[in-house]
Amino acid sequence: QLQLQESGPGLVKPSETLSLTCSLSGGSISTSNYYGAWIRQPPGKGLESLGSIYYSGSTYYNPSLRSRVTISVDTSKNQFSLKLSSVTAADSAVYYCARGSYTGTYDFFDFWGQGTLVTVSS
């Protein structure tokens, strides 16, 4: 059974860079049918996709955050990472990593990490 685990600081200062890593066990995203993704959820609010990455390194970023977000992959470590620069309090949220699966017709997030709360505060 695939498991994903987010790791990284729970507190980030305003204007600094938020950095998180997602570690996969029991599976990988190293095939063309899978990709890694980051989704966040501010406390008490809905879900927002941040971006995704294929094992090849090909990325997609949400245009609302494109200038601030970077997603990278390290296939040798079975990990992918998120960097979000110039954070403000509005970036405080639970950050989830997820595996995206593509059937050839549909794609969906079938496995999720447990999420990690990141608070932006001085």
Place this chain on the structure above:
Amino acid sequence: DIQMTQSPSSLSASVGDRVTITCRASQGIRRHLNWLQQKPGKAPKLLIYGASTLQSGVPSRFSGSGSGTDFTLTISSLQPEDFATYYCQQSYNTPITFGGGTKVEI
């Protein structure tokens, strides 16, 4: 961006009730619609993809229908473990977007 609108935003129901949640997309998304369930303090869980395909391990009391702009999630007989928040999500176009959620309460 494709806007996803769910209704109702919350509902009260009893065990055994039939529950229906609707999701409307701001433009046609064919059948590229997924449903997720989220319980408090937990990550979302995929229930249905492709508008109507049940994810492995999901009970058959959950079903989905629709295409184009209008979609429905139905729980045929609500069970105690189904009290949660449900989200629709479109994967037709980037950025992937989610509905605002429907909280199913006792």
